[in-house]
Amino acid sequence: MSKKDIKVALIGNPNTGKTSLFNQLTGLTQKVGNYPGVTVDKKQGTCKLSATQNAVIIDLPGTYSINPTSVDESIVLKTLLKKDIKESPDVILVVADVENLKRNLLLFSQIKDLEIPTVLAINMVDQMTRKGISIDLTALKEELNTEVVLISARKNQGIEAVKAAIIKCHVAAKATPMCDNKKIDPAYFEELKAINPNYTLYELWLMVTQKNFPEEITKQEKEKLLSFNKDVSKLKKYQHKETIYRYQEINKILKNTYLVDKSKAKDLRAKLDKVFTHRIFGYFIFLLVLLLIFQSIFDWSSLPMDLIDTTFAELSDFARSNLPTGVLSDLIVEGIIPGIGGVIIFIPQIAILFLFIAVLEETGYMSRVVFLMDKIMRRFGMNGKSIIPLISGTACAIPAIMATRTISSWKERLITILVVPFTTCSARLPVYAILISLIIPDTKIFGFYNLQAFTLLMLYALGFVTAILAAYILQKTLKIKSNSFFVVEMPNYKLPSVKNVLFDVLEKTKAFVLGAGKIILALSVVLWFLASNGPESYKNAEQNTIEKVANKNLGADELQQKIAAVKLENSYIGIMGKSIEPAIRPLGYDWKIGIALITSFAAREVFVGTLATIYSVGSDDENTTTIKEKMRSEINPATGKKIFNFPAGMSLLVFYAFAMQCMATLAIVKRETKTWKWPLIQLFGMTGLAYVCSLIVFQILK
Template identity: 65%
Template sequence: MQSKSLLNIALVGNPNTGKTSLFNQLTGLNQKVGNYPGITVDKKQGKCKISEHLTAEITDLPGTYSINPTTLDETIVLETLLNENNDSFPDLVIVVAEVENLKRNLFLFSQIKDLQFPAILVINMSDQMIRKGITIDIDALKKELKSEIVLISARKNLGIDALKREIENFENWNTEPVANISDKIDPVFFEAIETTFPEFSLYKSWLLITQQKNCDFLSNELQRKITTFNKDDGKIIKYQHKETVYRYQIINEILKKTYSVDKNEATDIRSKLDRILTHRIFGYIIFFGILLLIFQSIFAWASYPMDLIDVFFANLSELAKTNLPKGTFTNLIAEGIIPGVGGVVIFLPQIAILFMFIATLEETGYMSRVVFLMDKIMRKFGMSGKSIIPLISGTACAIPAIMASRNISDWKERLITILVIPFTTCSARLPVYAILIALIIPDERVFGIFNLQGLTLMGLYLLGFTAAISSAILLHNVLKIKTKGLFIIEMPNYKLPSIKNIFYEVVEKTKAFIFGAGKIILALSVVLWFLASNGHTKFENASEFVTAQESANNLPEKVLNKKIASYKLEHSYIGKMGKIIEPVIKPMGYDWKIGIALISSFAAREVFIGALATIYNVESEGGDFGTIKERMAAEVNPKTGEKRFNFATGMSLLLFYAFAMQCIGTLAIVKRETKSWKWPILQLTGMSALAYIVSIITYNILS
């Protein structure tokens, strides 16, 4: 093997072994999240300095129990390890195991060894060995596994340096396989494999044969060769079974010689906590209590930083306007870019808080209990207990939520989950809700404790959830897809959450949001600004026309300027578009300005506020920049003299945003995850039609 200055290291391991903790310790903040070519699973990579001369690029692969994948996430592991042409094809593999469940972890390790990678076994949580009464004869285990082994405690940062020192020496590691599967299963059959595929190691050929459908990366020629070779799927399944039994036999023999547990030392916090957290009454009470706490904090805690951000950007616009030389460029900055950036930044508090909660629940092991509690209920709606995590994540953003559905192995359950996620109240709806609620619902208390505005918000959350559940029932009955009902979930041990892991998770998710959705929002704000500040002849001559028209009235200059600006906006490009769709949105109680904001927010909901801000700012050119809330409150319907955002219009808008599918990012991800345009188109038309009808009914009842 050649010496390289940049090593490719793959980090593999069972879920819940602390693989991510180790990754965070090795790479620190030198992490980046990319995409695997063609698919949208996050590829977490980070640079790590192994020694003076050696740097490694570490890829954190999704957690898996075996190289044989059952979910889409796990196929990544298979492909990374089998496809020699991928960028992250490892020079060496670190297998992270956990001290308590070494047996099952060694199953995966033995597969990696049989692929003949230079591989090292890292046993994590070794600091808990004494407490759990575990002893391991490391030297004997090294000999049996023909591998290097390092004991670490990733959370306490113990053993990391020892691991790096071992890696420096990786070229001398033993790469012999540990299990000779061919002898035990069918020597003749495996000999035939060896002669047919001389270019690969025996175990690799076997995996390619058994996992052909998961190996898109193979050349057509090789695909054909495999298909001709394998004519008997029944035999393959039988042999996979034999392989599994045989691997465990070997592992049990090895562990008998090297591993012992003193059962008396084992503490039993797990079963006590389980009894409470999965209790048929308390279990649900605790779960809903936690949900309530999450939503309460999103609304209560996030509102302070959000108000500050809102005011900050309003002031920044004003500052830019007064201090920069007058001209188109300044207008672009003050009216287009600054409100656009503000429209992105304002989400940060909510998204960060939500992801913090979700990461904490996953870290502690509680999430698996929720899956266990909810599975039967969710199945009545055609989903799985595992759908709970995507549905809760959906309250932050549908995009990562849809990606989180990848660990649902049943296709029908997964599809329904993907289709209904956009009904859950994502954080992009929150600023729209927050501002509309503040405008139309009085800030009063009912029964002395509940804040009326808070209650309305909770009502909207419930509404979104009800819509998701109802459409799931509908889809469950309509979709004719066979299900096998396969479902296995590990119930990991309870752990205290690691602040460091949660911090990295929150940073990574919010960063992904800012750079993903943020780009769209910013770009649209600028386009919108351009369309609002340019127009045809009537726009160009606005000043002369309005001055002439109003000359008899002798208006003060400020009022006159405002009239000119309004006239200009009405005859700008965007004004024309708004006027064109006005007849369609009139029954919902909206005018053409709201119409513009509505059109723009089909790209992303949160653009609604930014769009209104841009429109009103352009309109008040030369006038005062208030916060967006103040401007909306001041907006008047010229025909009735009433407030524009009255109760009927406000409610109609709230409900429209609750139901409509307005997010290009989500549609794109649904297309990629379902590999078809059929499903995103169904979402777009179905949800938007529902939203339109509900808004019209609401407006007409209330006004």
């Protein structure tokens, strides 16, 4: 019989290899509570500690201290202050970087004072000889009064020792504080401790300084605690004193247990920094990196995407010829298969984008970009850290908005959240890709750069520039006061770990496909229903058409096509599309595109799927054609010209670049800003802008 699982919380500074350790401990068992992002929400996994003992490992966001300055870090405080049995961890596993042990121990000392059993894992010990570091492990264990393990998570060294230490620590359940705040001001802290002796002094102190109270605290106690909060300058002074006192204790401990031979400490970083943060080359390299990313997305994904596209068209065909005729078969062939295809087709592009972002973060290059961009971003009311959401936004706005949690200034964070949806997310890519391939010739410019890829790049640039301009306007109009504070660690350069990158890409892609996939699949089924049902005029379509064209001597195929087209026009969805046609005709669209616009308000990517459904309902059954071919041959009955010609195509591109068409993003903005005000401003502002700009583009080009 196995024992009850041990709950282990994994905590550490950013860039300590916490994610590597988490991946080693939990492997493929990990689950994310919510949408992806770099450990934004609670990540969890199980780990077999011994033959009879399992553990649940909770990965908390990286933080330098328990005193939070951003939403991200406050998650750590909230988890640790919970006395609720279900949530509070049994053991805390603190991960530290061997090179920055002193600073890492500050967080450790704070956690130790919560008096929860704690294991310290010192990571990257494989670097010790090269950096000239030596550690007296036995003495360190004794001084820190806790289990200490030396590990190298990337090389899978010391993982078994961590597991053993967790069990040992859990059984012993000994937890002694490391620092005693009473030394700062005995009377003051004596009084504080007296409020509720069930809590440790440090927990009470955190409640006072962070105004974060567990539910069990009574109203009376809360008032008493709040009375400590009145003298703000004293509070601040004591927090400063406490930090200095902690460092003094840490220095005392490390003096005899941790030695660095400074002569060996020279490394590659200085040289690389000279290049990557250079005043000219720095920006040049960043631009080159962006260019490489976008070129790769287009080049690497076109083959698998074409393959997916044809496979699903063939699959649809195969199903049609092998399934008995009936409503259910129609649903499968015209609704479900194109619907699933519409989700799968995203995977190559999303995975490539996530891959690049993961590599940039893993190598430490992203921090250099933050450093380079802070001053520029600040001019537009944002923060150097906003560059990460803006780049992540090219994959998906949802994790990007979650990634703004590391920005401590509310105004800078809000502006970033509001403008992120302008960046070209991967949901726009299939729309762009199909439109570009229809209206832009496949030729080379400057002799080497593909014109189609160049157009895509310009659309990305349009997204970024609009985001930046919108931020500038918001900065001037929003009347919000908030302190702008900025500090970013510049981590060591590292080669990315294949395992970490792959896990990251896998996790984010999976979350995207499952999250967005549900919406897309459901919508395609609804669409199919709306397109193959209708009021009286729909049911009479076949009869009426046959009568109307009776004297025209049409072939059987032609007649069938004609009937299908009339049917679609009179279906529910056709009626919806027709009713908005007057409003979108000045933009160059017909009612079929109108249908796609309506469904796109749920999610942009539905555009292609919608057209696929509409055209497969409306077209001849026998021919195997891909969506692209169907679109290319579509004729506007009003003008007799191709529907997807240059002016209309450009107008559509601009519409999709600006319009707010993503329910999931609106929901996440509501959650992060805690009001409907901001998502509604995004919805109407962005869509209004899209309408006006598309109108101008079409009227000029036509």
